[in-house]
Structures are given as C-alpha cells and as structure tokens.
Amino acid sequence: MPRAIAMRRLLVALLILVAAALPAAAQDAFLAALPGLAGGFAAQATAVERLGATGDPRALPVLRALAEGRLLKRPDGALLVRGEGDAVSDAATGAPAEATGAEPVRINNRVRAALRGALGRLQLVSPDPGERLAAAEAVFRSRSAENIALLEAALAREDQPQVRARMELALAASRLAAPDPATRRAGVEALAATGSDDARAMLLEARAADPALAPEVDAAVAAIDRRLALRRAAETLFQGLSLGSVLLLAALGLAVTFGVMGVINMAHGEMVMLGAYTAWAVQEVCRTHAPWLLPAYLPLSIPAAFLVAAAVGAVLERGLIRHLYGRPLETLLMTFGVGMILQQAVRLLFGAQNREVSSPGWMQGTLTLPGGVMVTQNRLWIILFGLAVLGLTVAAIRFTRFGLEMRAVTQNRRIASTMGIRSGRVDALTFAFGSGIAGVAGVALSQIDNVSPNLGTGYIVDSFMVVVFGGVGSLAGTLVGAMTLGVVNKVLEPYAGAVLAKIAVLVAIMLFIQRRPRGLYALKGRAAEA
Amino acid sequence: MTTTTTAAHPALPAARVGLRAVILGALLLLALLPILNRLPPDSALHVSDFAVSVTGKWICYAILALAIDLIWGYAGILSLGHGAFFALGGYAIGMHLMRLIGDRGVYGHPVLPDFMVFLGWRELPWYWWGFDHFAFAFAMALLVPGALAAVVGYLAFRSRITGVYFSIITQAMTYALMLAFFRNDMGFGGNNGFTDFKELLGLPLHTPEARAALFYASLAGLAGALWLCRRVAGSKLGRVLVAIRDAESRVRFLGYDVTAHKLFVFVLSAMLAGLAGALYVPQVGIINPGEFSPGNSIEAVIWVAVGGRGTLVGAALGAFSVNALKTWLTSVAPDLWLFVLGGLFIAVTLFLPRGLAGLFRRREP
Amino acid sequence: MSSAAPPVLYLDGVSVVFDGFRALNDLSLVVDPGELRAVIGPNGAGKTTMMDVITGKTRPTSGTVRFGDHDLTQLDEAAIANLGIGRKFQKPTVFDALTVFENLELALKAPRGPVACLRWMLTGEARRRIEATLEEIGLAARARDRAGVLSHGQRQWLEIGMLLMQDPELLLVDEPVAGMTDQETEHTATLLRRIAEGGRSVVVVEHDLEFVRALGRKVTVLHEGSVLSEGPIDQVQNDPRVIEVYLGR
Ligand SMILES: Nc1ncnc2c1ncn2[C@@H]1O[C@H](COP(=O)(O)OP(=O)(O)OP(=O)(O)O)[C@@H](O)[C@H]1O
Ligand SMILES: [Mg+2]
Numbered sequence A: 001m002p003r004a005i006a007m008r009r010l011l012v013a014l015l016i017l018v019a020a021a022l023p024a025a026a027q028d029a030f031l032a033a034l035p036g037l038a039g040g041f042a043a044q045a046t047a048v049e050r051l052g053a054t055g056d057p058r059a060l061p062v063l064r065a066l067a068e069g070r071l072l073k074r075p076d077g078a079l080l081v082r083g084e085g086d087a088v089s090d091a092a093t094g095a096p097a098e099a100t101g102a103e104p105v106r107i108n109n110r111v112r113a114a115l116r117g118a119l120g121r122l123q124l125v126s127p128d129p130g131e132r133l134a135a136a137e138a139v140f141r142s143r144s145a146e147n148i149a150l151l152e153a154a155l156a157r158e159d160q161p162q163v164r165a166r167m168e169l170a171l172a173a174s175r176l177a178a179p180d181p182a183t184r185r186a187g188v189e190a191l192a193a194t195g196s197d198d199a200r201a202m203l204l205e206a207r208a209a210d211p212a213l214a215p216e217v218d219a220a221v222a223a224i225d226r227r228l229a230l231r232r233a234a235e236t237l238f239q240g241l242s243l244g245s246v247l248l249l250a251a252l253g254l255a256v257t258f259g260v261m262g263v264i265n266m267a268h269g270e271m272v273m274l275g276a277y278t279a280w281a282v283q284e285v286c287r288t289h290a291p292w293l294l295p296a297y298l299p300l301s302i303p304a305a306f307l308v309a310a311a312v313g314a315v316l317e318r319g320l321i322r323h324l325y326g327r328p329l330e331t332l333l334m335t336f337g338v339g340m341i342l343q344q345a346v347r348l349l350f351g352a353q354n355r356e357v358s359s360p361g362w363m364q365g366t367l368t369l370p371g372g373v374m375v376t377q378n379r380l381w382i383i384l385f386g387l388a389v390l391g392l393t394v395a396a397i398r399f400t401r402f403g404l405e406m407r408a409v410t411q412n413r414r415i416a417s418t419m420g421i422r423s424g425r426v427d428a429l430t431f432a433f434g435s436g437i438a439g440v441a442g443v444a445l446s447q448i449d450n451v452s453p454n455l456g457t458g459y460i461v462d463s464f465m466v467v468v469f470g471g472v473g474s475l476a477g478t479l480v481g482a483m484t485l486g487v488v489n490k491v492l493e494p495y496a497g498a499v500l501a502k503i504a505v506l507v508a509i510m511l512f513i514q515r516r517p518r519g520l521y522a523l524k525g526r527a528a529e530a
Numbered sequence B: 001m002t003t004t005t006t007a008a009h010p011a012l013p014a015a016r017v018g019l020r021a022v023i024l025g026a027l028l029l030l031a032l033l034p035i036l037n038r039l040p041p042d043s044a045l046h047v048s049d050f051a052v053s054v055t056g057k058w059i060c061y062a063i064l065a066l067a068i069d070l071i072w073g074y075a076g077i078l079s080l081g082h083g084a085f086f087a088l089g090g091y092a093i094g095m096h097l098m099r100l101i102g103d104r105g106v107y108g109h110p111v112l113p114d115f116m117v118f119l120g121w122r123e124l125p126w127y128w129w130g131f132d133h134f135a136f137a138f139a140m141a142l143l144v145p146g147a148l149a150a151v152v153g154y155l156a157f158r159s160r161i162t163g164v165y166f167s168i169i170t171q172a173m174t175y176a177l178m179l180a181f182f183r184n185d186m187g188f189g190g191n192n193g194f195t196d197f198k199e200l201l202g203l204p205l206h207t208p209e210a211r212a213a214l215f216y217a218s219l220a221g222l223a224g225a226l227w228l229c230r231r232v233a234g235s236k237l238g239r240v241l242v243a244i245r246d247a248e249s250r251v252r253f254l255g256y257d258v259t260a261h262k263l264f265v266f267v268l269s270a271m272l273a274g275l276a277g278a279l280y281v282p283q284v285g286i287i288n289p290g291e292f293s294p295g296n297s298i299e300a301v302i303w304v305a306v307g308g309r310g311t312l313v314g315a316a317l318g319a320f321s322v323n324a325l326k327t328w329l330t331s332v333a334p335d336l337w338l339f340v341l342g343g344l345f346i347a348v349t350l351f352l353p354r355g356l357a358g359l360f361r362r363r364e365p
Numbered sequence C: 001m002s003s004a005a006p007p008v009l010y011l012d013g014v015s016v017v018f019d020g021f022r023a024l025n026d027l028s029l030v031v032d033p034g035e036l037r038a039v040i041g042p043n044g045a046g047k048t049t050m051m052d053v054i055t056g057k058t059r060p061t062s063g064t065v066r067f068g069d070h071d072l073t074q075l076d077e078a079a080i081a082n083l084g085i086g087r088k089f090q091k092p093t094v095f096d097a098l099t100v101f102e103n104l105e106l107a108l109k110a111p112r113g114p115v116a117c118l119r120w121m122l123t124g125e126a127r128r129r130i131e132a133t134l135e136e137i138g139l140a141a142r143a144r145d146r147a148g149v150l151s152h153g154q155r156q157w158l159e160i161g162m163l164l165m166q167d168p169e170l171l172l173v174d175e176p177v178a179g180m181t182d183q184e185t186e187h188t189a190t191l192l193r194r195i196a197e198g199g200r201s202v203v204v205v206e207h208d209l210e211f212v213r214a215l216g217r218k219v220t221v222l223h224e225g226s227v228l229s230e231g232p233i234d235q236v237q238n239d240p241r242v243i244e245v246y247l248g249r
Helices: A002-021 A026-039 A042-056 A059-067 A109-123 A129-144 A146-156 A161-176 A181-194 A197-209 A210-258 A268-289 A293-321 A328-350 A375-398 A402-410 A411-419 A423-445 A457-470 A475-516 B013-039 B048-074 B080-103 B114-118 B132-156 B162-181 B208-234 B235-248 B248-254 B256-286 B294-307 B315-331 B332-353 B354-362 C049-055 C077-086 C100-107 C112-121 C124-136 C152-164 C182-197 C208-213 C234-239 C241-246
Strands: A071-073 A080-081 A087-089 A366-369 A373-376 C010-016 C021-031 C036-040 C062-065 C085-088 C170-172 C201-205 C218-223 C226-232
Touching: A026 A042, A026 A059, A042 A059, A042 A087, A042 A109, A059 A080, A059 A109, A080 B048, A087 C062, A087 C152, A109 A129, A109 A161, A129 A146, A129 A161, A146 A161, A146 C234, A161 A181, A161 A197, A161 C062, A181 A210, A181 B013, A181 C036, A197 A210, A210 A268, A210 A373, A210 A375, A210 A423, A210 A457, A210 A475, A268 A328, A268 A423, A268 C182, A293 A423, A293 B080, A328 B162, A328 B294, A328 B332, A328 C152, A366 A375, A375 A402, A375 A411, A375 A423, A402 A411, A402 A423, A402 B315, A411 A423, A457 A475, A475 B132, A475 B162, A475 C112, B013 B048, B013 B208, B013 B315, B048 B080, B048 B208, B048 B235, B048 B256, B048 B294, B080 B132, B080 B162, B080 B256, B080 B294, B132 B162, B132 B256, B162 B294, B162 C201, B208 B235, B208 B315, B235 B248, B235 B256, B235 C100, B248 B256, B248 C077, B256 C112, B294 B332, B294 B354, B315 B332, B315 B354, C021 C049, C021 C226, C021 C234, C036 C049, C036 C182, C036 C208, C049 C062, C049 C077, C049 C085, C049 C170, C049 C201, C062 C077, C077 C085, C100 C124, C100 C218, C124 C152, C152 C170, C152 C182, C170 C182, C182 C201, C182 C208, C208 C234, C218 C241, C226 C234, C226 C241, C234 C241
Parallel strands: C036 C201, C036 C218, C085 C170, C170 C201
Antiparallel strands: A071 A080, A080 A087, A366 A373, C010 C021, C010 C062, C218 C226
C-alpha cells in the first residue's frame, strides 16, 4: 500500500506541474469554480454556469459526471468522479483517488437546467466532431445571447464544414436573442444567408417577438423563400428528369420498332419484363453458383437482358410479325396475344408474386448537391443509364453497318434490296435490337419497380405516348418527349396528385396532337405521308 | 387488303333471307332458356340457373361485339376504348342500383351509399343527382359514353388521327379512366366499385324472375342492336364507311365530311357499348374499375376477329364462342386460358383473317 | 382572260414549297366557264400538285386560289368538292370493296351527311342516272361486280363515271387516258368536249399529245412549277422554250 500511495503522490505532483503549464487564468477559473459544486443547489448552479463559461476541457467530464450522478463528495469535501468500471479519480486533478465514505452529489432541476447549457457550451470545444455537432445543435435550440462569445470562439477553431454550418446557424440564432439591435440585425442577416426552413421559422419567431425587426426579417424571409423555391424547383426538375429517363428507357425500344420500322408491338412491355426477370435470374445464379460475382450481378445482367429480349424479339419477328407487314391493326392484336402468352408463361414459371432484386450499395442513399438539393442515388444512376443507352442506340444507328442497312431498308425497301441488302435479315435484326433495348430497360426498372409478370403493362401506354408525342421515327423526339412528359408530370403532381397529373398529361397529349398530329419532331416530305 | 363486307346489293337475295331466318331462329332459341330453366331439375330439358345467368352475360358481350364490329369491320377504326364505354354504361346503372339500396346499406344512411359514408362524405355530389330515377340513369348509360366518344372522336378524327394512332389514343383514354375510377375521391367507390345491389325497377335481384327479366331485356337489346347495326351497314352510310375504311382521302374528294361520318358511327357504337354495360351490371351484381382495364377492350376486339369482322352476326357469334370457351376452360384448366386466348389472337390474325364467318362464306369472286 | 364572264377558276402567284423544294413557283392560271383546258408538262412539272392545291389536299405556301367567289385556301377537301369541283386522280382510286354500281351511287350528287346517308333510298331517277352513266363508261355489264376486280382501264372509266355522277362545275382530270386503247382515248376526248359544251369547265392533265390535239383547245405548258407557255396546241408545240424543255429532259 505505502508504495502505491507514493506512486500516486508522484503522479499528482506531475499533474500539478502539467496544470501549471496551462494559462493561469483558465486554471484559476476551473479550480476556483469547482468547489461550488459541493455546495447548496444555488451555489451548484452558479458553479455549473461558471464552469461552462470557462471553456476548459477538464470541466466537461466533471459536469457530465454531475449530470449522471457519478460525481461523489468525500466527507473531507474533495470531489471525485466515478468513471467506467468504478475507477474513481479526483475531480480537480484527475488523479486516482480513494472513494471511502464518498456520497453522490445531488442536484435539483435548476442545476439540471444550468447543466444542459453548460454541457452544451463545453461540448462545442470537444475534440470529437460528432460531439461538437450535437453541441451546436443544443446551443442552437437554447437560443441564448450568452452563447455568442462561445460560439465565436468555437467557430474560430472549427475546421469541419458541416459543424461550422451548424455553428453559424446557432450563432445567428443566439444573436437574434441579443439585447442590442445591431447584433440582432446581424443575426437576421446570417440566418437569411443559411436559407433553410429552420432559419425561416426562427426569423418569423423573432419578428413576432420584436416588431422593430420586421423590415429586415421580411426581406430575409423573402430571400429564403426564393432560395427554397429554387431548391424545390431543382428537386422537382431532378425527379422529372428521372421519371423522364424511366420513360425514355421504356420507350426507346419502341422508338426503334414502332418509330423506325412502323411495327406496333404490344408485347413491348413484356420485353421489358423479360429484361427485369433476366436481372433477377442473373442475381440468383450468382448467388448460388458464384457468390463472389454477386456484387457485379447488375452490370452482368445488362448484356444478358439484351440478349434474352433480343432473341425473343428475333423469333417473334421471323415467326409471326413478318407475315403481317402492312397490316398494323392485325399486328397490334397479334402482338397483344404474344404479350399475354409471355406474361402467363413467366407467371407459371416464376410465380405471380414479386421477385426480389437487390440494389448494389453504390445505388443506395441520397446525395446532397450544392445548394442543399437532395437527390437519390438510384434515380441519378437511372438518368445516366438512360442517356447512355440512348447514346449507344444513336451510335448503333448512325455509325454501324447494321444501322446503315436499317436506315436504307426503312427508307426504301425495294431499292435497298436491289443493292444487295437482305431486307428480311435487317428487319429481324432491327426488331431484335429494339427488343434488346427494351430488355436493358427492364434491368433498370427492376431497380425501382416490382419485378412481377405484369411489370410491362404499366409502361406500355406511357411508352406509346412518348413516341407519339415526340414524333414517330425520331430518337431526338423520343428523348425530348420523355423528358418533357416526366418533368410535366412531376411539376403537376404536387397540385393534382400523381393520378390526376397522369390523366392531365394524357389529355394534354391528345390536345397537343391536334396541333401537331405528327408529334414534336415530325418527319417531313413524302416519307411522312406513306 | 382487308375486305370482308356484307354486300349492300347482294347477288343472292335468297342467302339474305336465309341469314335473317337463322338470326331469328337463334334469338328464339335463346329466348327459350329462361323457360326451360323453370322445368323441374330432373327434366331432360332443364337448363340450370348458372347456364341462364352466364348466357345473359354473353348476350351483353355480343352487344359489345356488335358495337365494335360496326366501327371496326365497316369504318376500319380499331377502338381500344370500347371496354371503357361498356364500363361507363355499367357505372351509370350501378349508380342507380346504389341509390336504390337506400337505407339498407351497412351504415343505414338514407341517401349516401356506404362507401361515401365510410369516406366521411356529407352529401351526394352533384354528379350523382338524378340517378335515383331509372330513366335518367338509363339515359346516362347511353349518353355518357356517347358524349365521351363525341369528344375523343372529334379531336382525333378532326386532326386525321387514324389507324394504330387512334387505337393508341383510345387505349390511353381507357387507361386514364381506369386510373381515375380507382381513386376514392372520384365518388365512384374507388377500388371496390359498386356491389350489394338490392333491386331494380321494384324487382328484387337474385330472384329467378329478375334473372329472367334481365335476360329478356338483354336479348331485346341484342335484337335491337343487331337490327340497328344491320340497318346502318345496309344503308348508303354503311357503304360510305367501307369507302372510308379503304380509301379515306378519296371519300373526301367526293364531298363527304369524313369526320362527321366517323364521328356518327363512333358515337353510335359507343352508345351501344354503354347499353351492353348497362344490361351487364345488374346481372353480374358488381362493377369496379377493373372493368376499364385496357386488356378488356382488346379482348372484346378479339371476339369480333374470331367471329369475323364486318359481318355483324359473326361478331356476336364470336362473343358467344370465345366466352363459352373461356367459361369452360377457366373452370377445367385456369392456367391454360391465357395461353389459349393469346393463341387465339395469333391464330385469328395470321390464319383466319375473315374469322369463323369466313369459313361459312363462299370465297369472294 | 379577255372573256367577259368572271372566271371559274383563278390561280394567282401560287407557290408550294416542300422542304425548300418549290413544286409550284408563282403559278397563275385562269379558267373560264365552259372552257376545256389541257395542261401538259414534263414529269415533276407540278401538274398534280396544282390539282392538289385546287382541291385542298395541299395548302399553298403563298398565292390566291379562287373558285367563283370562294377562297379555296380556307376550305377542306370535302367543302371544296361540295362547291362543285370534281377530281379524277392520276392513280385511279375507286372503292375496291364496293360494287361498280355502289361506287357510282356514292359519287351521285345527293345530300352527304351521315343521317342523310342512313336514310337514303335509291329512287328511280337516281337509278336511271346511274344506269345511264354505266352505259356511258361501258361498265353496264359489270355493275354488280366489285370494283376491286376491274382492270386498270376499267378503273379509269369508273373514276370518270364517278366524276360524271358528281355533276361538278369544274372537272379536274389527271391523266385520264393512261392505259386506254386508242378507241377509248377517242371516246374520252369526245366525252370531255361534250361536257365543256354543256357549260362545265374542264382542266385535263395529259402527257399524250395526240389526245391533247384531239381536244383541240387552249393548252398550258407547266415547267418547274410555273407556266412556260400558253395557247393553241400548234403554237405551243413550236415555242422554242417548250421544245427545249421537252428535248432537254
Ligand atoms: N408531298 C410532297 N412532298 C415533297 N415533294 C413533293 C410532294 N408532292 C410533290 N412533290 C414534288 O413536287 C414535284 C411536282 O410533283 P407533281 O406530282 O405535281 O408532278 P407532275 O407534274 O404531276 O408529274 P407527273 O407527270 O409525273 O405526274 C415533284 O418533284 C415531286 O417530287
Ligand atoms: Mg402528276
């Protein structure tokens, strides 16, 4: 024992030396305020406030111990902190201490209230950024002018942007509570600059409390409203574009089969559905046979879905559709029957219930863009994916031999075949190509929609609307049409609700084709009259 | 070439008389069903309740098929909106039936249907006014589909939207209506639609008398529709429609207002579809937004294709035969039915463009 | 133009532009009542386009098109037809699914609304007119056959018959004798002359110069969308510009 005591003495001496190195005033303030904690409730409260005002890191564990009933008082008046595992240390020095006969220090509500504020202020300078953020939050809510100096001090050292932002908000809020009008005005300005919903509510509160601030507050609120409106508009635009991309993906295959070939394929939705099921199947195969491939199942399923849907499309074109060229209404009915069979086949094979297709981690979560605009990752990916598929489609049509032959056949079948192009083969390839794109769209849709046998049914009407609206035979029209419909839909939604917005868009399209029966990007000349 | 028509100046008047006799015979045979239903169950000629009610349904489908054939077979306009017109007619009568429930609903409200009470509605919305009168509801069953067809048809035909474009537009219309009727706040019972009907024209439903009365009403509707359609098809109007089907712009240069002619038959056809729906709903005792599903419209088109379009009688026949097949197959092998239906779509367009009626006809010269 | 009666058809400064291509270029043409006018010109001269403009199929990019007091650029095809302008197309279009008789019946001048058509009854008078026309076009024996089974020449005749049934003020006839025998060509020329003598105006487009000569009236030569030359056939045929265009092509 004596040896241990000797050791402790040495440690205490060392600690005192270290403490002496601290600025004398702070040391004094902490040590001077500390004993008050052992006094009556009124003295305790004062001591808590004084400790809080020191901004001394040593005060934090002590006050926390007090709040949690872990601050002990020895009969000799020394204050001890019981840490984890019942280790007890001296509150003033931090040195291990004897706890014999020590009793927990009791507090009342007044002390508790003082503790909350003081803890908050001390946490502002805590080494842990998470703690500082929480402290800024607490100070923000307490809204007291006393915190101004503290926050300014904390801000001066703060290097985390996120924490800074919150501290600035708290500072502005604290300034609003200041007695002197100039400070309050500065607070209003600072709040206006943050542009958040919180700031707006706080400004209105301040205006009610102090009518003299009204002109500044009104201007600030207006500024915030402008920013919020802008942000909301940006978010709506994003949602619209992402819906537009879904429509684009669903309609792109149709733009090839219907727009370029003039074949109306009511089984198009089922091609999309097959693509989605392919994604699911690839996922399952990876899971059971090659788990190490599982993270990459989604990129893998894109070519797979293309091939599956393209193969079905080629068989459909060669086996059935080709016999009905020049009879579009019959083609419509026949392909509807095909769609029905495909749906039922999938239902019997895989069941009628939804299939679970997982989203990779990099597609989950949300992203905050500059200006506070929030976007969900998977929607962002779909926009990028839609544009990529469009780009590839355009490239395939523009720059490949197949694309050239395809354009030749659609423009003049007879002349194309006299030039040695096998138009039957080109028809099959074109149809397969369009169907393959639909399959790829299915992979994307598997990420945002339920993978079930009637997945495609929900998209077929919209897809046709996009193609008709954009102008048959024009991929640019399909892009503009899809994006326009997507954005208009999302803009209307807050006012009309999703269903009515959809109906309004359908009606608008019908009225639109009154003015331009051939859609936005009409083909001109004799080709259009055929 | 898509030509199968009833000749307006038939080379064989005898065949025409023969057809008339066949039609009359078939209608009379159908009229016997409710009577045979009254025979004792052990009698060899007894017809079951199920058979009567299911035939009553098919008769309504046959009217719908006639409506589609009039516009598709003659004017060449493939409407994928007739299921919607049918459903609208059904909803109109359904509203009347709901009003007749009165305070016998679950909530016992004297005026409001149950679903409105459930949704906390205080009073009847204005568009429900008048539906307590049968005549008004019945008129609406025809006028609402007619008016919708007039608006959609006018917009489409005026801007010369033809062929598959028209089909797509009407399908979009049907789809939009389905979405709308699924909404609770539309005031048409949302998802669940209307059901639990009690009576019609003082006759409690679910009684054999009511069943027979509805059956005969439907049969009269079929006979009337058939007469009307044959009247149109056999008139110069019918010939103008065929001309429009085959060479629309040429008809314009003859001085015919193609929009007016198309609109006339389209509206007439929509009203017939509405009539079919109005006769259908009291028999099946339920109407819900599923009736608007675009698939229903296309299925009805295939009845006409199977029967043989441009033949009227064939269309009605197609409705009976496809639905008979459906009723039988969905009871013995339900999984198979959609394959068979899909197969029918393919087979009839590829191999039997003139439908069943084409099998009985001599080859065209 | 020197005639005292106001013209039936008056085209002035008419241009039609398709995607930058001028199918008609500042075309002017005046047809008087009772006049039979032949219009000739090389392929692609704009003859058919001119008829399209008159009958409302194509809207002119600029210019005036009048029929009597009516501004034709404001009317649709059916309204123009009902004013009394009948047209026979270059590519004969008849209604294949209908019989020859029914084709003529549809063309017969009568109320054209849907309800009127529904209530239409074939009166003795109408039947007689149809039968007379059937004789005229030599198809009496085929009255009950579908138009779809007729030969090309017969279809030409059927279309001419339909034009007659319409009983129009102004007849626009695009290449009526293509696919006809010499005898039939002769018959057609006589028929058109007789119609003009009856006070109707006729504009005939034709490549067959023998036929134009047989008509023996004023000829208008179109080239690249405008009038190149106008006058009696002999004068036109000796016009060096016309010779150049016909040889140069
Ligand atoms: N809808 C259209 N779109 C584009 N170009 C057109 C169209 N209609 C006509 N043209 C062009 O206008 C020009 C005139 O054509 P038009 O048919 O009037 O000639 P035409 O004199 O009747 O010739 P033909 O003797 O061969 O019948 C032609 O070069 C044709 O290609
Ligand atoms: Mg020509």
